[in-house]
Amino acid sequence: MSIRHGLLALLEQGPRYGSQLRTEFESRTGATWPLNVGQVYTTLSRLERDGMVTQDGKDDAGHALYSISDDGRTELRSWFETPVDRSSPPRDELAIKLAMAVGAPGVDITAVIQSQRSHTLKAMQDYTRLKAQALAEDPADRDGVAWLLVVEQLIFQAEAEARWLDHCETRLVRLAVAAATEPAPATGRGSARTAGPRPPLRR
Known part of the structure; x- marks a missing residue:
């Protein structure tokens, strides 16, 4: 799950603060993948480091607001336009x-x-x-x-x-x-079969 892209998508709608992003993310996904505020702020810090978001002052209650940058919009557009990679499926x-x-x-x-x-x-x-x-x-x-x-x-x-x-x-x-x-395997020299490694999954 791409938390960073989900936050960028919400920030494209306007400046948000951390707990507001968490609430809106869970509202949009029905809390299927719940976030904690720590995850949100950690992700925001990384996005800010990567130039995807910037701090945009504070609201009336003193919450630090974040805004998406031009680089963030470019990243978001690329995410929406690129298919989710299925060539390396996650462990099930x-x-x-x-x-x-x-x-x-x-x-x-x-x-x-x-x-x-x-x-x-x-x-x-x-x-x-x-x-x-x-x-x-x-x-x-x-x-x-x-x-x-x-x-x-x-x-x-x-x-x-x-x-x-x-x-x-x-x-x-x-x-x-x-x-x-199946008949019992024959015993003796040359009858044993050694299984080699399976080839990696390819799509």
């Missing part, structure tokens, strides 16, 4: 867990999958309720529309994860059947 805990569970002694991988599926479907139901609430409110509200986009993305992710878990379970059943019918 569930995928790693299932990969490690395959063949792990004492681990019932089917039970792991079923437990995760129940959790994922419950999350999908919760997201769907949130979507219904969002649709019941003013659809023209900017923050409401932004939150609706976020919660729909969470629903699609949960749906895809549930389908993937079904696929994993089917594949494991097929592998178990194949292993049960």
